[in-house]
Amino acid sequence: MVMLGFGLLALSIAAAMIIGPADLGFGDVYAVVAQHVWGRPADIAPIDDGIVWELRLPRALLAAICGAGLGICGAILQSLMRNPLADPFMLGISSGASTGAVLVVVTGIGGALTLSGGAFVGAVIAFVLVLALAAVSGGGQDRVLLAGVAGTQLFSAATAIVVFSSADAQQTRGVLFWLLGSLAGAGWSQVALCSLVCAACLAVCWLQSDALDAFAFGRDAAAALG
Numbered sequence: 001m002v003m004l005g006f007g008l009l010a011l012s013i014a015a016a017m018i019i020g021p022a023d024l025g026f027g028d029v030y031a032v033v034a035q036h037v038w039g040r041p042a043d044i045a046p047i048d049d050g051i052v053w054e055l056r057l058p059r060a061l062l063a064a065i066c067g068a069g070l071g072i073c074g075a076i077l078q079s080l081m082r083n084p085l086a087d088p089f090m091l092g093i094s095s096g097a098s099t100g101a102v103l104v105v106v107t108g109i110g111g112a113l114t115l116s117g118g119a120f121v122g123a124v125i126a127f128v129l130v131l132a133l134a135a136v137s138g139g140g141q142d143r144v145l146l147a148g149v150a151g152t153q154l155f156s157a158a159t160a161i162v163v164f165s166s167a168d169a170q171q172t173r174g175v176l177f178w179l180l181g182s183l184a185g186a187g188w189s190q191v192a193l194c195s196l197v198c199a200a201c202l203a204v205c206w207l208q209s210d211a212l213d214a215f216a217f218g219r220d221a222a223a224a225l226g
Contacts, residue, residue, distance in 0.1 A: 013064060017056040024048060033057070054187075062186040065194045072202060079216040081141045088123075091144070092151025096126020099155045099162070102175055106166045115178070126155055 018024050031042035032052040042049075070088070077086040088094045100122020103109045113121070133147040134140070163175055205212065 009064060013057075013060045016060040016063075017052055020051075020056070022048065022051050024052065028052065058188055058191050059183045059186045061191050062183055062194060065191065065198055069194070069198045069201070072198070072205060076205060076212065079212045081144060082216060083141055083145055086145060086148075089152070091148035092126045092130045092155060093123045095152045095155035095159070096129075097123040098179055099159045100125070101178065102159050102162050105175055105178070106162055106171055122155070126151055 014026055014029055017029050018026060028044055028048055029052055031040075031044050032049050034040040035042040035044075035049070036053055074087045077088065077091065078084055080086070081091075097119040101115050101119040103122070104113055104115055104118030109118075130144065130147045130151040133150065134144040137143050137147065159179075163172055
């Protein structure tokens with residue numbers, strides 16, 4: 001099943017690179033990749049080479065890496081919460097990241113803090129707030145999910161307030177475009193960075209797989225297994 005999954009992933013990436021205005025086929029994609037990876041000469045136009053190698057391939061790979069990262073986050077949160085509904089969107093993490101990024105873009109808060117840095121700080125603050133709210137209300141996985149729903153609504157409202165009260169028309173368009181997400185500007189540097197981060201996180205999760213399995217079994221089973 002694992003090999004089948006990787007095969008379908010490779011096929012979907014290849015399909016993503018031939019869909020578009022340019023008349024490219026699987027053979028052209030293979031020729032370009034073989035030329036850059038294995039050094040095989042390819043009889044292909046420079047513009048087609050640029051479309052495949054500089055535009056479409058980084059976007060497709062980055063989309064796959066982002067999907068893998070979201071899958072890892074969802075699996076870890078579901079294991080910790082013992083609830084199949086747990087994910088970064090349900091626990092307020094994504095909404096907090098949006099609020100942090102919007103504050104950086106619109107108000108300039110944080111000084112030299114970048115857009116990604118603001119999103120990370122906002123996500124951490126949102127998650128800490130959700131955990132604190134769950135602890136105050138009595139604790140437990142169900143309370144964490146309920147606190148996450150409340151945190152999601154809170155930070156979504158905060159994002160809307162900041163955008164509509166402080167942003168001008170250009171900033172509003174930029175913020176909405178960022179919130180919707182886009183891989184249009186993806187390059188090899190972003191692919192390399194996201195690959196390293198996802199690989200490091202996956203390695204840490206793999207090393208802690210026994211503990212995560214114990215959490216998934218429940219409190220009593222985790223205590224019995226040490």
